[in-house]
Amino acid sequence: MPLAPQDPEPADSDDVVHAPLKAWSLRSAAMPWIPGSPDLVLPNLELLLRQIAKSPAIDERFQWADSGSETTVRAAVRAFGRSGLLVREASGALRLSSEAEHWLSKPDSSYLMALFHNNVRFFGELLASIQVGTTHEDLRQVAVQEFSLPWETLDQVRRRTTWFRAVGFVELWSSNELVVTDAGRAFLEQIELAVPQIIANVDGISTELAISEPGPIILREIEKLDQASLRNRKRAISYMPGGDPIDVIQQLVALAETPISREKFEQLCSQEFNIAETSAAGSLYSLRAANLLEQVGPTQFRVSEAAKEWLETDDPLDLVRLFHVSFVGVGELLTLMDDVIGAGELARRLEEEYGIERLATNEIARRLRILEAAGLVQRVTQSSYRVLPLGKAFSPTIPLLQLLQEQESHDLAEADGDVGVSERVASRLTELEHELMSSSTDVASTARFERAIAEVLAHLGFSATHIGGPGKTDVLVEAWLAPGSTRTVAVDAKTAANGSKDSLEFNVLREHRKLHKASVSVVVAPGFDGRLVNWAKEEQVVLIAARTLSQVLTLQASYPLPMSELAQIFSIDGVDALRDKWAAVKRQQDIMAEVVAALWRSANNTGHVKASGGALTARDLWLMTMNSEDAASQEEIAEVLDFLASPLISAVDVRKNESKVNAYSALSSPSTVAARLAAMHLAIRGGSRPALDSPIPELSEPQAAASRPPKRTSAPVDGPDPGAVRQWAQTQGIQVSLRGRLPSHLIEKYRRAHRDEGR
Structure with a gap:
């Protein structure tokens, strides 16, 4: 149901009865349900609708007619679904649709049944399916076989026949046979019905199958x-x-x-x-x-x-x-x-x-x-x-x-491609975060949470191996600290349906740590009870909440720290200690962005160019930015300028001014500086780049030839044979699927190994 739609004026009864039928896919499979025998259904519906009209608060107490049973409006309308009677406001409150208001003002059985028929599947169609001797089970079979409804019980059939009995369109005889009344037959003559062959025949084609266009x-x-x-x-x-x-x-x-x-x-x-x-x-x-x-x-x-x-x-x-x-x-x-x-x-x-x-x-x-x-x-x-x-x-x-x-034929080339790198990274981060958080409360599949943790740690740059299984360490991590120096971490995953872990078997954690000669035990869970946090500190066990690990993933992607520093997450209160380091990296990035932008503005300012050739000293830049919030010092600005002036970046030119002080002028726009840094990122990660010896087309070559799209071909791309990569991975103890797309990091490892061998 749309959010607080602007309802049109309610249609007259004849207009609703003869209204064009909604497409089958737009009609709900669930029939609204009101408790009570058929003679109580309409009074109960009217009572509930008038209660909602009087007070839209959904937690109001409500009492059904005759039975006297008490409930809340929220519970009473839970089975209404897309009936066309109610609209939910943004606040969560309910209000009546214009059709419901019209029915309350002019109770009309055909109007109400036509409203249900236009919003609910197999409603009028059920009425039309009743023949001599038809039972509820017969109608269920029609729903399943002809209208493709997955009904294994009679519940949805009985809901529909109860409404028809309530308005006098159907009678239930003592032999359990359903019989359509004269009023029911008159109603059928006025409505449009869905055609079962169109809905249920898998090979059928019809205008009913016209696909709506997205907005x-x-x-x-x-x-x-x-x-x-x-x-x-x-x-x-x-x-x-x-x-x-x-x-x-x-x-x-x-x-x-x-x-x-x-x-x-x-x-x-x-x-x-x-x-x-x-x-x-x-x-x-x-x-x-x-x-x-x-x-x-x-x-x-x-x-x-x-x-x-x-x-x-x-x-x-x-x-x-x-x-x-x-x-x-x-x-x-x-x-x-x-x-x-x-x-x-x-x-x-x-x-x-x-x-x-x-x-x-x-x-x-x-x-x-x-x-x-x-x-x-x-x-x-x-x-x-x-x-x-x-x-x-x-x-x-x-x-x-x-x-x-x-x-x-395309995977190996795309694995190294530079198109959409940032978009793929962002998408992967979102996927990892989502899986980590959702699996943390999935107590039915602890292995899912274990795999999610291993994938997150691997994405952070650690060597993470998922082990799992009863009585075993879930994830074993090797954290690189320095050349020849690593730290082994035993990680255990603990799911919790209520979002908080309140107990741990510390003796088991000690055994896992001893078995793998790990320097520390880490437990990852959705959250931890306060008492457990204190006990874990006494046992020197590091606790990491899933949400905290998710934040580490996000912060490290934006403000990357060296691996030796990132490994502090495996220390008690280590994540809190790293926040200052991430803040320092962010500060450096912000200063660099501000300096590059300021130099580019100066290089394009006529007055600055006349006065100094557009060049600025570290002090000039400091004076320009000193009034900004958390302004950079001259020393910080000088560090950034030296980095930008390096031959690898070539973002600024540095010369002595008349006062023999280093003055810096822009050589590139901010977007070009960003492109050079991105290109270095691509080179370091081993991404593919065009060869410099590729022939350049002659000027006399027709322009049309250059603009023609390349011919598609099934020829293999230039890259290692997937079979050779899989065979090499197996010899290295790396798990790899027997078929399917090879991960780009595996291809990169294979290429590095063979470059080292001189191949």
Whole structure:
């Protein structure tokens, strides 16, 4: 349901009954539920709607008619879903839709049933499926076989027939047969029905399958997808509360239309869905990872522009598009489901066909829930699915990963490429952070948290080996300190569903430390009880919260420290000690940016050029910046100038002025200085660069030839043979997959080793 939409004037009864039917994918699979027998359903609905009209506060106490059972408005409307009756405000409060207000003012059975039919799947279609002798089980079979609804019980069928019985459109006879009344038949003559062949026939084609166009914001996100960004999408959707995922996500996003603090969001989410606040924290990470929420302050979040666009269209396909942009394998799943298939087999096919490292079955299931809710796939059994015509029609409209055989000829070249390096690094950091935090509370899979820790530590530059298993150290780290000097660290991972660890077996940690001759034991967990922190200090065990390790990842990426200094994270209170060092690096960067900009302005200032050739001394620069907050000293400015004047950088020219003092003038613009530094980064990391002996086209060569796009070819790229790289890795004790894309760092190690051998 959109956030506080501007409702149009309510339509008259005839207009609603004859309104064009929504596309099947836009209708909800869940039928609103009201307790009580059929004769109490409408009075209870009216009572609840009038309560909401009177007071939109969702925690108000509420009492059902006759039964006298008491609940809250929040609990009462939980089963309403996308019924068209309610609108959720940004504050979390509810209000009636214009249609609900119209029905309250002029109770009309056909109006209400038409509203449900336009918003809920298999509602009018169920009524039309009732023939002589039809039972509830017969209708369930029709829903499953003809309309692709994954119903294993009669619950959703009974919900629908209860509403029809409440308005007198259907009767239930003593033989358990359902019979349509004259009023029900008259209603059927006035409404449009979905055609089952179009919905359920996997090979069917129809105008019903026309794919909606995304709005401009979501379209821009889709257009950004190239093969590199598709490969770098996040792996873990993490946690979402139960229920129809589209309804759930709409409710979650509605909490943050205006900026909301992390604490408040988790509190409201916990209350709304009756889940632990740690699970609510997982939901927050999932929404951020899906680009549905954006961070606007240290602990503040709000709805993203892309999410707003989705909420305005209320199109499930837009939600699928956003999940496909953010999470690996979402759209690709649709291409692998021609037959009925389970989550485990889909994970295997994604790996074999697209080179996507094996996803956990629960992550596949989370993707399938979204696709099912959008009408793209059908759940055939509790654990198996197949693609539907809409899914087949949708997958060609979004960018997908190349199949593995198509990737092989390009992977080695792209592994060293310099295109989009910063974007890939940023995407990888986000993925690592998200997986670290979401896995820290996943008590069902401790190995997932162990792998996440190992990947984060490896990304930080440490040699990290995931061991794991009962009674074993989870991650073994070798921290480089100096030539010939390393430090061995035994790391244990501890998940906690409630977000805090309150006990540790210190004797086991001592055994792990002794076994590996480690100098220190480190425990990583979502958080730690205060008493445990004190006990760990007494035992000389280092405790690192997952959020702290995530912050280390972010700070080290922006303000990198030498490995010898970064290794302090494996010391008690070591992270706090490093914050001053990161701050010092940031200060150096800020001073450099300010100096480069000031020199460039001076070089382009007519007055400065006439007076001094645009040159400035360290004192000049100090005087220009001394009034800024936390101003740099002359000594700090001089250090930066000497660095910029080095031949490797060649950003400034240095000469003695009339006072025999070093004066500096710009040789390059700030963007060129940044490009030179970036090029050095690429050279150091072993990235590919164009050869200097490449022939330069003659001036007489036709311009058209130069502008023609290069011909595509399947010839192999210039790079090491993947088989040779795998064989070498195995001899070095490095784990590597038998097929799929080789990591760029492995290719780099292979090349270095063979350069050292003189090859």
